[in-house]
Amino acid sequence: MTTPDTFTAQMAIARSTGRWRLYVVIYGELVFEWPEYVFDGATVPTVQDRSRALDALGYTPVDGTVWDWTEDHVPGDDPAGPVYLIASARVREVAS
Template sequence: MTYEARMVTRFTGLWSLYIVTDSQWVSDWPAFDFARASAPNWAERMEALASLGYEPVNPEADWEWLELSEPDDYRVRLLARFPVQPLTSGAES
């Protein structure tokens, strides 16, 4: 089964990664908090995904980057999307 990993900057400026699963409750989605303002690099994103029990569907694929903003807000949030699947090795980091 394929899911979508999303990495976002919160309005605090810190980065988080979460997996959108079949659950209707956001609180059930696996999440990883990088707790820093600089964007995580590729290796750090892969480590975070593995720690949540996921891996890329296609390791050669690029993350899709989007800018999000509110009409009455000067701040812009970044969101990155990437297709993932449960680890096939059965071993989580």
């Protein structure tokens, strides 16, 4: 759950490029593009890689947070279809 001073960062593999992308979900503001970081390659980014990406975007994980993984089926809800993994974590903006 987010609070007014926290956001949700999500990471998933882009189906079009096969590269992992991390983005910070920002609701309630006029935002045309959410802050996003695209990783090189198809290897799952490590926790340290994710922290560096968040830092580059101006965010940091909330103390004690862990990355939660969810799976979805592509396309739709076909249980025989490929699995699509989505990671999420609570983050906050780094004070400037």
